[in-house]
Amino acid sequence: MAFDIEMIKAVYSKFPSRIEAARIAVGKPLTLTEKILYAHLTLGEANSPFERGVSYVDFNPDRVAMQDATAQMALLQFMQAGRYKVAVPSTVHCDHLIQAEIGALADLKKANDKNKEVYDFLSSVSNKYGIGFWKPGAGIIHQVVLENYAFPGGMMIGTDSHTPNAGGLGMIAIGVGGADACDVMAGLPWELKFPKLIGVKLTGRLSGWTSAKDVILKVAGILTVKGGTGAVVEYFGDGARSLSATGKGTICNMGAEIGATTSIFGYDEKSEAYLRGTERGDIADMANTIKAHLTGDQEVYANPEKYFDQVIEINLSELEPHVNGPFTPDLAWPISKFAAAVRENGWPSKLEVGLIGSCTNSSYEDISRAASLAQQAVDKKLKAKSEYTITPGSEQVRFTVERDGFLGIFENMGGVVLANACGPCIGQWARHGAEKQEKNSIITSFNRNFAKRADGNPNTHSFVASPEIVTALAIAGDLTFNPMTDSLVNEEGNSVKLEEPSGLELPTKGFAVEDAGYQAPAKDGSKVSVLVDPKSERLQLLEPFKAWEGTDLKGLKLLIKAKGKCTTDHISMAGPWLRFRGHLDNISNNMLIGAVNAFNLETNKVKNQLTGEHGEVPAVQRHYKKHGIGSIVVGDENYGEGSSREHAAMEPRFLGVRAILVKSFARIHETNLKKQGMLALTFANPSDYDLIQEDDAIDIVGLADFQPGVPLTVVLNHSDGTKNEIEVNHTYNEGQIGWFVAGSALNLIKEEI
């Protein structure tokens, strides 16, 4: 059904020659990460090396995956590209919009009603353009991808930060914004700064209470939430080969918590077993023919310090189970030290809820090991003292673990099975009483535990651990319980101890599913209509942005001179606004409302130069737009840092801002602005920022001769009749100037078809 064998064959056919060329170009043995990256270069075979952490390189990913929240704008944009079909295999997964409240069936039904228009749009647009569509209830994007699409040596981008989960099967899988997904689906290359490489050597073997999750909890403690930034984390060694493919997926998934670009394991017997177990033996057969290319070179792993930028070694035989938190995933506590930390810090030791599953930890292995503890609880007459929920990662896993009796065991212990969806992991949790904002503790087998993430309550102390530890602590109802050493008193007043968990990596009877929830796209999508209600508040078809008028831009009103930090969140706030992420007009009402106005140091209060009154930024800009007057936004250092959210570039463009002039840009945002046909400019002399006055009318001149590397001129016409002429720089190349001229990158793509 779901994978594309011909595509994988074509990818593998390039590996031998491209990797050989890369080895010559780099002049040394290669890591696995380098092999896959060099095998996916847009330029073909490399003839010179790329500098890690410096070179920007174009790649051709094999696949795109999108979740339902971010897919909306990605696909609305894709519709503008004028293509009949996506250029690479792509899928949409409906997982983020289902709220957990009562249990799987009731919650799913409610979500289907509430989000009908979004699902109808995503289903119809997928059907039309050749995109695989996974319905609500089919599962969480990363689990479904691992089961169906991930393949060793592949390269994928996904519009979700935990896309690296597929690294567990040896794929370079990277989280991106919707604009990048749109480009790749339209057949354009995808640019990435060539990453630095962190090697993690795993020795020894896991045993007893320790699981793969503890490896990444330990790594997060070592590297912290920023330690992986700009780097790919590559795991290797005997210990790595001993981990199940899904355990590897867990580790790669949570690499996002240390800021890593992605994480990866090499192809081995466990990967082969998982491919065969998920009915992809033909991919395993193909991978076996190029096995040597699907791991790093032996010399690299023998002397890792010579080839990685940083090396960490972890002995799995000595690794303890960990609990990380609260409020951050890098506060790592071995279980032997956790109880003392709870007491010393005054964290609520009573455990209210234990939640297992999610995209991070819902494999057959995870569920079967957790169920072995739940069974013990029942057998030993222990009742779970905390509430307990189970979120399966996919319908295939859910169906199989139900068939094998595990869900029944959880229910016997008082557990509630939630829909196969993100639910509490993304704050889609109607948690009873959360609005009272009481101090309390929960523990999950998820990946993120920032304040408010699960239930919106800033006083919920959220901890992350393996499903086994979550289950044991939920049985005890107490965070200070250490199942390795402590006993519990059962309903009959006897002291009992939990034995070590046990489980199976793969089901002995194989996976099974009745309805996986997959909708294949139409063979010929030309007659399929995309369903968008013109009256919808949540969705709006995009109109192409206007092409450049061919003249200099004169008399632009200063909309705002932003002072200090101005991240994508200040430019396009999240929270309640996310509801409108598929409706550009509605979401534009959050444009720059978080930016601080340098003239009054207030947010969302700027002078309307036409009326002289102060007003909210979006309202003032809409006033200029109504009068056909362009405007300009001025900013400080690192403008647009934060996420790759394309709305932060689309909103100003949509509302008629013509240029963003700043001291410096965050690079992704700068590129996003260029893609939307905006002028992204920097002060040649940063102190010229101080020359900008509140009533300025601003001209941008020299556009008829807009060329790479040649500065433009900006004239500041002050209200007292004086002027300043300043030089501004830009980083547009020929192609990007083409985007500006055409009005957007998508307009240009359309022209080229």
Ligand code: F3S
């Ligand atoms: Fe969903 Fe949470 Fe994973 S939001 S994709 S289950 S990190």
